[in-house]
Amino acid sequence: MTQTQDRNPAATAPAGTRDAADVVTPELLARLTRGVAGSGKTVSHTPSTGEKLADLPEATAEDVEEAFERARQAQREWQHWPVRRRAAVLLRFHDLVLKRQSEVLDLIQLETGKARLHAHEEVLAVCVAARHYGRKAPSYLAPKRHQGAIPTLTRVSELRHPRGVVGQIAPWNYPFELSVGDALPAFVAGNAVVMKPDTETSLTAMWARQLLIEAGLPEDVWQIVLGEGPVIGPEVVNRGDYVSFTGSTATGRRVAQQAAARLVGCSLELGGKNAMIVLPDADLDKAAAGAVRGAFSSAGQLCISIERLYVHDSIADAFLERFVARTKAMRLGSALAYGADMGSLVSEQQLRNVTRHVADAVEQGATVLAGGRARPDLGPLFYEPTILDGVTEPMTVCAEETFGPVVSVYRFQDVEDAVELANATPYGLNSSVWSTNGRRARALAARLRTGTVNVNEGYSSAYGSVRAPMGGMGDSGLGRRHGSEGILKYTEVQTVAHQRLLPMAPSLGMDDRRYAAFMSRSLKAMKALRLR
Known part of the structure; x- marks a missing residue:
């Protein structure tokens, strides 16, 4: 240990x-x-x-x-x-x-x-x-009005x-x-x-x-x-x-x-096993503060909270110094007032799950950089915000959703490896990228297999942008909110098509052959006119 x-x-x-x-x-x-x-x-x-x-x-x-x-x-x-x-x-x-x-x-x-x-x-x-x-x-x-099968003759509404x-x-x-x-x-x-x-x-x-x-x-x-x-x-x-x-x-x-x-x-x-990637050019103070918000809001009991933290090796020590200090300084409490930085878990089951994940990781060689223990002195379900280093694949916390105030730190040297590791999960709900180069960060974000990606924030920017859809890929769900x-x-969608003047069938004295030829010429004309 x-x-x-x-x-x-x-x-x-x-x-x-x-x-x-x-x-x-x-x-x-x-x-x-x-x-x-x-x-x-x-x-x-x-x-x-x-x-x-x-x-x-x-x-x-x-x-x-x-x-x-x-x-x-x-x-x-x-x-x-x-x-x-x-x-x-x-x-x-x-x-x-x-x-x-x-x-x-x-x-x-x-x-x-x-x-x-x-x-x-x-x-x-x-x-x-x-x-x-x-x-x-x-x-x-x-x-909504749509172009019909035959322009001007077919009127289509979507209800x-x-x-x-x-x-x-x-x-x-x-x-x-x-x-x-x-x-x-x-x-x-x-x-x-x-x-x-x-x-x-x-x-x-x-x-x-x-x-x-x-x-x-x-x-x-x-x-x-x-x-x-x-x-x-x-x-x-x-x-x-x-x-x-x-x-x-x-x-x-x-x-x-x-x-x-x-x-x-x-x-x-x-569920989710959401990743945060800190690139070498990230603002480390902002990234550390964002990691605290992303990992420990609502004691980590949030589908879109950060549970995996990938940090470039060149800045890992400097980042962790800041992140650990901020985490250790968090105030725990349950008062019905502003002032606490984190509250308690919600149930005995959640406390057992968090305790099991941390204990399993420590037994297999992980390092606890902050937290790592329950706080019954504060209440029956309090657990300190916890940072784990040295987490490896056999550990339960590596792949299973913890749904608590626990985040695992992993170092990477190549951005390609970070993308591959972040995507190496059946879940695909949320992720986070930190960099002072917005263009580079957004390009990396587009390669992550999650329904939402936040650049220089943990989860709230995407979730709060309610004009845009929010939801998961893979084992993280079906459909979208927002x-x-x-x-x-x-809603159930209904199409109402009103055919006017001429039927969708041979008319005006045309036999079947002439009607088929006329419709074929019409299709060519509609393509030439760039009708959709």
């Missing part, structure tokens, strides 16, 4: 004065659970302390069926609202979120244990998506219709952004949504539902059902007219199989 002995425990952030009982009051809980289907009862907890957070309604298969029926009835009217009227709901929601963001920041922190600044990332992401689709949905969904009721399964790691943030384009496209958020982070989703209703969404258009994933998840998938899933690759495969068996579409954002693809996936 080679492990440094000068590990200074990360500093702790100041403690807060408010706790769960101050936020999750009986009045709030009654308001949030209003309209949430469930004849049973389940319990959620806060990972920061492990204490009980709330008693919540738990759905049965019958409850899910009833929720879909209510959603279908409401959707029939909702789809006939003019698009601009539906879009106005999103714009009002945008303003309400910004006005009352402290409420949802408290809930996100209590349910996930993440630092407040990282919770605020979710507020930003949701508001950007609400503004974008609130402004752009009318043009995305507007009927977009809502799919109906979308079944959505949302994860625990970003309970605001990956619940309502993904649902907003579905709503504005005229769909209803039946959502199963993770029970432990469902208060945030229910808060978003109540706020969206306050903004004008008809109450039954958004149904929430809670329960165990293996029980309630398949019920949602088996009833949706389209399925949206964010979670693990293994579960995503099962969701895709279920959806395919019913011949309904699905979008899947799954941009036109993020809303059009929630």
Whole structure:
């Protein structure tokens, strides 16, 4: 074992004065659970302390069926609202979120244990998506004219219709952004949504539902059902007219199989083993700060966070000196206030997974440059931000997604090797390139097999650019969120072709032979005129 002995425990952030009982009051809980289907009862907890957070309604298969029926009835009217009227709901929601963001920041922190600044990332992401689709949905969904089979004689329109009721399964790691943030384009496209958020982070989703209703969404258009994933998840998938899933690759495969068996579409954002490449001409101070953000935001529990760090050998020592110093200086804490640089993990399972990956690497000879241990003195699920050096292929952390505050450092001498190593994974979600030469960095970015690539940032530049698509290649998923693809996936496309004056058949006294010759000459003429 080679492990440094000068590990200074990360500093702790100041403690807060408010706790769960101050936020999750009986009045709030009654308001949030209003309209949430469930004849049973389940319990959620806060990972920061492990204490009980709330008693919540738990759905049965019958409850899910009833929720879909209510959603279908409401959707029939909702789809006939003019698009601009539906879009106005999103714009009002945008303003309400910004006005009352402290409420949802408290809930996100209590349910996930993440630092407040990282919770605020979710507020930003949701508001950007609400503004974008609130402004752009009318043009995305507007009927489009196309050139017909015979110019002037064939008039063709492309129409977009809502799919109906979308079944959505949302994860625990970003309970605001990956619940309502993904649902907003579905709503504005005229769909209803039946959502199963993770029970432990469902208060945030229910808060978003109540706020969206306050903004004008008809109450039954958004149904929430809670329960165990293996029980309630398949019920949602088996009833949706389209399925949206964010979670693990293994579960995503099962969701895709279920959806395919019913011949309904699905979008899947799954796992990642994301790489960051630091080129020799990179600004090392900026790259080190970016590596901290990219690897340790939300305690690394982010599909697009950095887990593999490739640094050119000529600048590796200088970079690591900066990166390690910044990592050791991070403040850990769970106070409901700004100030902490990183919060806790969300569950015992995540803590076990992180601990297992680090222990396995150390046993096989990796060096811990920073972190490498749990911090039960801060809370039951805290783990220090960890940098591993000397990671080799047999180690679990080398290939498996850790989904925690752990990043492995690898050195390279040739850029070609860096590209090959970064692409040597079945995943393809996100990557990052650092260089002061933007042209060179963008050229390298185009060679990386990931759905998004950030130049001189870890993940937020691409994710925050909501006019552009975001999603994964390979084992990282199917489909895209954001941009036109993020809303059009929630629609069925229809082509209406109106033939005028002459039929698509012999006419004007032409027999079959003359008609065939006429059409052949017409095709040559259309090519000469450069018609498409």
